[in-house]
Amino acid sequence: MNTISFPENRTQWFSDARFGMFLHWGLYSLLGRGEWAMNRERIPLEEYTQLAAQFRAENYNPREWAQLARDAGQKYMVLTAKHHEGFCLWDSKTCAFNAVNSAAKRDLLGEYVEAAREAGLKVGLYYSLGDWFNPDAEKGWKGDEAAKTRFIEYTHSLVRELMTGYGPIDILWYDLPQNFSANEWRSIELNAMARALQPGILINNRAYTSEDFSTPEQTVKAAPKGRLWESCMTMSGVAWGYRRADNEWKSPQAIAQTLAQVAGGGGNLLLNVGPDETGRIPDRAGEILREIGAWLRRCGEAVYPTQRHKLPWSLGGNLTLGRDGRSLYWFLNPYEGPQTTLGGLTNRVQNVSILGKGAIDFEQKGPQLKLVGLPETAPDATQTVVQIELDGAPDFDVSRVIGGADIHPHLPD
Helix, strand or coil, X not given: CCCCCCCCCCCHHHHHHCEEEEECCCCHHHHCECCCHHHHCCCCHHHHHHHHHHCCCCCCCHHHHHHHHHHCCCXXXXXXXXXXXXXXXXXXXCCCCEHHHCCCCCCHHHHHHHHHHHCCCEXXXXXXXXXXXXXXXXXXHCCCHHHHHHXXXXXXXXXXXXXXXXXXXXXXXXXXXXXXXXHHHCHHHHHHHHHHHCCCCEEECCCCCCCCEECCECCCCCCCCCCEEEEEEECECCCCCCECCCCCECCHHHHHHHHHHHHHCCCEEEEEECCCCCCCCCHHHHHHHHHHHHHHHHHHHHXXXXXXXXXXXXXXXXXXXXCCCCEEEEECCCCCCCCEEEECECCCEEEEEECCCEECEEEEECCEEEEECCCCCCCCCCCCEEEEEECCCCCECCHHHHCCCCCCXXXXX
């Protein structure tokens, strides 16, 4: 096999991005009970496939999705080209169970790729290796070697279609590899094929190979320093696909805090929305994302691009370090005006301000930095962020207080 030549700085955009939009959309959206409905409710295949005749996507406008992502401050999008149900959102020549053969009669994936690219967003495609539609998948993992061979070839063919039909693709996001091993999937060969067709692509670690980035799910768990990582999380409840009964939406404040955590650990947040059966993103999801975007326009310098640095964890909220290496950002959570203290900082502090609001008074005594004269109530309803300008790279010494355990337990060096 020929050696693949990677473009220079291939991963830099991902390292700087911090925030992306995950989109779970498929036939399960018609049911409105989440993306696992077919499996969890044991819906027979012959009944489930009939949903394609109802899938009209009449309100699908991916330019609106892309505009919402931009409004939210997100830098890339990842759409479920094929989820576990086996339904393909593109005009597949390998799988007839696809969008063009549904009531929509459109290549929905192609429209998404074009819209994201027009909006200046990086384009990601999610592909579930698992498949509840193709009978060879189940026969294969139950021991039918001929069926397994056919299914693996089917998988490689579908991925090849995605890598050749839509111009430059920035992310290939696998999922559900559990039924076969990396050798059975021929993962190394599969990814080599994807990279040969898309030399700049980034591939996640869910085909049982490490590839470019790790993908902790529903949690913030930083990878070792030097390794790209991305936490994927839902905006509401546990389902990724559309649920009509959703009423557990994460607040903008909670999402801002998660962004602070991932930025502090040098990672990204891939935040999921589940469009409804018509292709509309729920109103509440849009409201939350726009509020986050407004906050990022005020405070985005504390989130992206930031450096990963050995910072202590604080009772007063997460810390991030600006790209200049001298600006420390403190996310005050909970907000405890009119005074709060950061301990252990040995640098000389030159200036302190609330992002979007202006300078505030401070006192520095030995290892204590006291912010004084803060407003009684939080000056930023979404998330108050304080910028601390230092005389050099931040240096902390909290060992006299907590025995040297100066690194947040969830963010390794």
